[in-house]
Amino acid sequence: MEEPGTPLVALTGISKAYGGALACDGVDFTVRRGEVHALLGENGAGKSTLVRILSGDITGYRGTIEVDGEPVVFGGPADAQRRGIALIPQELDLVPGLSVAANIFLGREPHTKLGAVARQRMHRETRELLARTGIALDPKRAVGELRTGEQQLVAIAKALALDARVLVMDEPTSALTGAEVERMVKVIDELRDAGAGIVYISHRLEEIGRLADRATVLRNGRVAAEFTARDLTVERVTEAMIGRPVQAFFRVKHGETGDELLRLDDFALQPRRHRPGRREPAGITLTVRAGEIVGLGGLLGSGRTELLETLFGAGTPGRWHGHVSLGGSEIRPRSPRHAVRLGLALVPEDRRIAGLALPHSVRASTALSVVDRLATAGFLTRRRENDTVAKVLGDLKVKGALTDPVGTLSGGNQQKVVLGRALLTEPRLLLLDEPTRGVDVGAKAEIYQLLAAAAARGIGVxxxxxxxxELVGLCDRVVVLHDGRGAAELDTHDAGEAELLAAAMGATD
Ligand SMILES: Nc1ncnc2c1ncn2[C@@H]1O[C@H](COP(=O)(O)OP(=O)(O)OP(=O)(O)O)[C@@H](O)[C@H]1O
Ligand SMILES: [Mg+2]
Incomplete structure (x- = not known):
């Protein structure tokens, strides 16, 4: 049903150029009271640029913004917030050294009558806000200690604290797992019922079908299509996003694998800090053969990231027990450098800690990890660096020039650079933590093909x-971690998504 009356916000003819290229090109976009308006498009289509203009984060643009029918010009995010518009940015802007509560109330700290910061109140309100997002965290904990998914929930709580009439969420669920996403859907439904307008950006198209009342698809900075809930299907949206029908997605499992490459025996992680009522996974036995793609499943906080970081020598020393062997010999990776020499590569969950040097060019950032290898293989010429990097980034269809600073790429394209870098080292074992986070459907298919090709060359993944x-479609086997009880294993040739969820929730057998 078309809602009559003035939209809460209306953007008209919005254009934004970077260099010669238009990130947004004459976009019209409105948000109405009580609706979820999905904003969709491939990596680099202009989604983040548009919502950063709407929320006052980007100030130089062409076109007009109206709030309640009245033209406005925002000098910064604070101006937009005063008009009731809040943004949860794609690249979270939390301060790692500050506590959860301090981040949520940054710049708006409540004060006591005597003028001191009202900490008790801040902590109480923080707990209430976090409870709405379904997570229990100590408000005094430093944000930098939290996992990416937890940080994402803090950013959501921070935006909820603003009580916005227009809440813009740029990939709020990209680091969340099933249960947390369900919780988010509830929060969004409540906000919608209370009359807020919500702009929702996500590459998880299944979510859109359940959440959105309307959807606008951007392609190359322009509006390519608009849908109402009635005619919104994953196929149609995908077609509008990439401008052609979608191809088959996952690889055909080949089942031919080589010798055992990685083996964990009776592996156990110790908690980063004590979490009441939780036990870390212990007694994990896990193998990966050459040419095999093995999935790691489990709920948020089940220890997957810690496991991968530990294998890569990036965990805290002394925090694990058991045996790890690679190609038959026992290893104890001491540092990421050591792990790389052993033939491992890691694509971490949070690309900002992946050592992506944002001001450096795409070429230099991608080549960073291979400089050693190329140099020892002979000599490193600019030409050779160019060829190698261009090949990998071409395979991944990274949108942007090799000379662009990485920081100017869209989120999904930065993710592809991190992945390209790991592939370039030609590791024996590739460790991937949420490798397609924030990546569009088309690019996902390309990444799956690259991983399948890597496996076919004998790399273990x-x-x-x-x-x-993703786990069921791409992996030969899936190992599911859960609280203190080691791991369950599923053969994806005969188990599906339902079995996987059951195992993650800790169902026995
Ligand atoms: N500061 C900048 N300098 C130069 N180019 C930029 C800058 N910010 C964005 N761009 C370019 O503008 C285009 C649109 O980027 P944007 O971040 O809006 O894409 P997006 O749709 O949000 O993609 P994703 O799904 O990957 O997050 C991209 O080609 C990007 O490289
Ligand atoms: Mg974006």
């Missing part, structure tokens, strides 16, 4: 993912 479809 251990992949943690929160997307059941």
């Amino acid at each position: 251990l992949l943690a993912s929160s997307e059941p479809a």
